[in-house]
Structures are given as structure tokens and as C-alpha cells.
Amino acid sequence: MENTRARILVAEDNPALAAVIEFNLRRAGCAVTRMRNGRLALEAAMEEDFDLVVTDHQMPEMTGIELCERLRALPQYMDTPIIMLTAKGLELDMSNLGETVGVSEYLSKPFSPAELVRKIEECLISSCAITS
């Protein structure tokens, strides 16, 4: 991770939250691309390969769930870790999301940025282990 900066796509409609996530991830040494809805994030993901995707659950134009499904349909994102942020802690059955739409991890709002960074690191390490 020190050698090659992990490229992370952040899809989040709330600019303030996106900004603080970006700040923390850059601090952790990642390259961050911020998109304010699912559709734009999908377009960005098709143009550039990302090592990890952080997406909000509830976004205009394309929700996080739809983004996940679209990404998993793409060959280059079959195994890419996807972390979902959601404001609907209890309303959604989170344990199901992994199987149905391929979400790797989820964090419910409000979350700790340190926790997010830790999860991202864990995911990147395990995905490296799989690819190697």
C-alpha cells in the first residue's frame, strides 16, 4: 500500500461527508475519487479501475444497491471490495446484502472515520491475498 497508492472511489451525495471521508482516506495514503451519485460513480468506475469502492446507500439517480449490482456485473469489479455506508441501520437486512448484491462490508451512519479506514485496510489486504 505504501508503494502503490490504493485507488478508492467514493460515491456519496452529501458533500460534507464526502469531504471528510476524502480527507481521512488521503491521510491514510489513498487516492480518492469523489462522485455525488451512483450514476456518476458507475461512469467513473468504467473509465478507471479502482481497488475499492465506498458507496452511500441512499443516493439520487442511482442508489448504492443498484451501483453494487451494476459493478458486480462488470468483469473488472467482480471481486473488488465494496463498502456501503447507510443511514438505514435496522431497516435493511445487512447480512443479506453481501449475498444478494455483493456488498463486502457495511457501516451504518453515524460511523467513525477511523473505523472506515480500518475496514478499508482489512478489505485491501484480503483482496490482495486473493489476487496473489
Add this chain to the structure above:
Amino acid sequence: MDSPSSHIGLPQRITGYFLLFGIAATLWLGLGVYYASCRISRERSESACLRILGHVIRSLNLDYMQHGDAHLQSLVENQCRDYNLAYLAVIGLDGKYLAHSASHRVGTKATEPAGATESWGDVQRVRFVNEDSAILQEYRAPLRAADQNFGTVRLAIIEPNSWHAFWTATHYAPIALIGPFAFLMIGAVVLGKLTRPVEDIDRQLRRVATAPSVAGCELLETEVHGPAAIGWNRLVHSWSKGSGQKDLQERLSESLSSMRVKKLEMVLDGLSDGISTTDQDGSILLANSALAALIPTLGQLANEGNRAEPSTMRKQNGPNGSSKSHRILDALKRGWVVPDSCPLVDPETTERPVVVELEGHFGEDRRILRVTRSPWIEPEHQHSTGHLWTFRDITQQKLAEEMRNQFVNTATHELRTPLANIKAYAETLVLADVPDIEQQKDFLNTISAEATRLARFVDDLLSVSRMEVGSLSLSKQTTNLARLLDEAVKKVRPLMKERKTSFDVFIPEKMPELYLDKDKITTTLVNLLGNAIKYTPQGGHVALRVKVLKEQLEISVEDTGIGISQDEIKHVFDKFFRSKDSRVQEETGSGLGLPLAYEVVRLHGGTITVESVLDKGSTFTVILPLVTA
């Protein structure tokens, strides 16, 4: 009826007593008359005797003066015969009979009978009993001729004997009593006729009296004529009420239940829920008018098969006449979507209650029907003989529920998002090393702004909950309108700049002072202006126009924003309503701002209206009455 006393009817007894007392009275009267006549006849005979005695004395005196005692004997015999005397005798001074109606006694010594003697002057009367046991009255008086006493006259009559008189009276009794008895008999017959209706009624009433309960007695119409009988028959008829002989309880419950049925019909038809009972085949036995409105196809089905209109409650004669095509489910399927998995279709569920919600599309409208079916168990049957169905249109309820769910989602999102930002920024400040003072300030500003947003949302929630229970209250004060508008404009100006929206304000120079809730009206205006900015793309225009009319203040907020579709415009003041438009979804919002604005304006006695064209823009107009304190 079986007791011996009841064998003799009331009329017989009335007639019997009438006769008994009538005869007794007649006999008493007869006895009285007899006794009186006895007394009168005795007194008559006494005076008659004295009169005869006078005649006899005069004629004897006269004869003795003219002829001496030559004709005395013949005169006595004639007189005795003429006056019908027991005997007549003249006794000389020597105490021997000078003359005697019984001629063989002449010359013999006069007998002195022993008996009670009474005397009036020189007239004496002796009552005695002779050898034949007859009571004789002998009257004695002295005879004088030329002032010379020449003897005594004795005449006797047989006193009428009591028994003799009685026996004589009995000869006349039949004639004397036949009249009264005849009248009594006629009276009895008339009485019997008059009381004949009573006999039947009396017998029936006696039966009622001895019966264990009134319910078990049957009352019959009487066949005899007369006003009493007519009255009784009418009474019995009204009790039987044309349905023959029924006991009282049955009749009472019948009349009560017929009233109850009428009331129940009215209640059933007044219900907004559709109600129906069906037999096991689903044929409708009973339906109320609401059902016809909910399932219009029911009427069509009914008409096709000559079935009863469901709009009127009607009882079918039975399941015999029904054909399979009239099942209630068939009717339901003609407008509502009944999936194959629906429990109504499953034959296993017929013995237990089922509740389902069906969706239906009627033209543009999507409606939802809640159907409840429970087995219909009649008391005399152990198992269900049919079903009781209730149908309720829950479209509005569902819409409200959906809106509420949407609100919960929105609210959760609205609460969590600022919280997430606050937490993320605060933790970043604490844990990460943020050397840049400006960045630290920036972070703290974000935290502050998010906290404000959170607080405003909580305020809105509180207002809405107050609005729902109707306790949203105003604290009115005399307010400088210019200052109020200025305050509202100041609050939204930074946003206008941020969104690069041009903002025109048209406020007249002279503004009245108004008596209103300053804070709530300011919030309302900020809300309307905020919406105008939120839903107007960059580079658009927003205008605030204020006009002071004769009695009204008109404030309008115009924008060149995304507008509102005609379908949704009627819902913009509904609580929790948010447009389905993605351009609206993109913006944060609770769906509470406009309903709150509406309520605040309404409480001020004003109105708020909206005009909008999709993709062109919207105009919200608030009209407030010019009220000064």
C-alpha cells in the same frame, strides 16, 4: 278447565242466582200478601158480624113488637140462612131457646159455651171451640121490645181456620205466582242471552288463570254475537296478528325482532364497509348498499343471472336457486387482482377467518380493498353454513401508511445524515492530526451547520406533531412588516449566492404594522423562499413580491424552477409528501415545510395557494388578512 268449579259457567251462575233470589222474593211477597189478607178478612168478618147482629136485632125487635113470638122461629131460620151463619138463636128470659136455627133445640136450655169473652157495651163475644173442633164466634146482644127486655139473641159464625185459609189460598197460588215466575223466566232467558259471550270469554280467562304460564294458553275468537264478543274478537285478532294462534311471547319477540330487523337493515345500509353473507358456494344471501359501490361488478353479475340487486338488502330463498357462476369471488376477480396464492381461493381456509388486501385498478385509480371473511356459524349448526364478508376500501389508509413510512425513512435519513457528519468531523478533529488552523475552523463550521440543521428538523417534527393534535399555537404581536420581510430575505440571501440564483425583491415602501406571530410567519417565508431556491437550478430566478391590498396582504414567491406536476400539486400541502421527481429526491427535505406553512397561514386566517407548471416554475401565494391589534 278440568277443575269441577269451572264446569258451571259464569252466565249459568248469574242466571241461577237471579232465579233463586227472584223466586225467594216472589215467595216472600206472596206470604206477605197472604198474611195481610188474613188479617184484613178477620177484621172484615168482625165488623160484618156486628152489622148482621144489628140487622137481626132490629128485625127481631120489630117482629116481636108486632107479632110476639109467633113468627120468631121462622124469622130466625130465614135470617140464619140469609146471613150464612153457623147458628142463630133467641133465648128467653127463662134461659131456654125461644127460637133456634136448629129447630130441635127450641124449648131446650141454652148451653153456655166456655171460651174467651169480650164485650163492647151490652154486646158480648165468646170465642170457643165446638165439638167439631171448629172455632166459633158467638155474638150476644139483649132484645128489647117497648123498652122491655124479652131475651137475648145469639148468633155465631165459624171463624175462618188458618189451615183452611191456607188451603184456600193454594187454590189461587198458581194463578197468583205464574205471573212473577213467568217474568223471572223471561228475565233469565234474556240474561242468559246477554251473558252468553261472557261464558266463552270467562272460560278462556279461567284457563289463563289456571295455566302455569300465559305463554302456553291459546285464546280463541268467540262465535257468538254482540258488542262484547266483537270487542273480544278484535282483541284476540290483534294478539294473533293474522298469523293464527301464537303464544304471547312468540308474538312479542316477533314484533320486536321485526323492528330490530328494520333497524339492522338501516344500520347495514348506513355502513361504509361492504357487508355480505354467502353460502358455502359463495352465492350472496345478503348484501348492503356499500358493497355494490365497492364491487361494481357484483351488480352486473347479479343482473346477468337474475339475482337480487346487492344495493338492497335481500334474503335469498335458499342456495337451491343459485348457480355456480354467482360466486362472490368471481365478482371480486372482475375488478380486483385475486392472486392464486390468495387464502380466499384456498379451500383449506374455509373454516377459519381470513383477512386479505386486494389491489384493483379502476381507470387511473389504484385502490386497495381489505377483505375479511369469517365462517358463518348459525346457532343450530355445529359447522359453518356460509361466510360473513366485510369489504373496506383502505386506499386512503394505505396512502397515509405509505406516506408515514416514507416519512420515517426520510426522518431517519434526515436525522442520521447530520449526525454522521458531526461524528465524522468531530472524530477526525480528535484523532487525525489536522495542523491547518483554517481547516480546523472549516471542520468546526461544518459541525455547527449540521447541528443547526438537526435542530431545525427537530423543531419541524415538534411543530408537525403539535399540528397533528391541533395544539399548534400562535403568539401574536404587533409586528413591523418591513422588518419581518427584511429578516426573511437576509436569511436566504447567502443561499441565493451559493446557488447562483438571481433574487428580486419587490416590497412597497409603506408597510402596515400587523398583528401576527412574527417567528412563525418568518419561518414560513424562509421556508417558501428556501424551497424556491432548492428546486430552482443554478442560474434561475426567484422573486418575492409583496402587495398591500384593501384588506389583505399578498406575499408571493415565484421561481423558475422545476415546477410541480399536475398529479402531485394537490398533495404538496400533505404531511410527509415528497415528490417522486428525482430532482426533488436529490435535495434533502422532510416533507413537513409546506404543511407547516399551510397550517401557520390558516391559523392566521389566511390562505396559501400554489400555481405551477412542470419544468417552468412555481408560484406560492400567501394571503393574510390585514389585522391590527
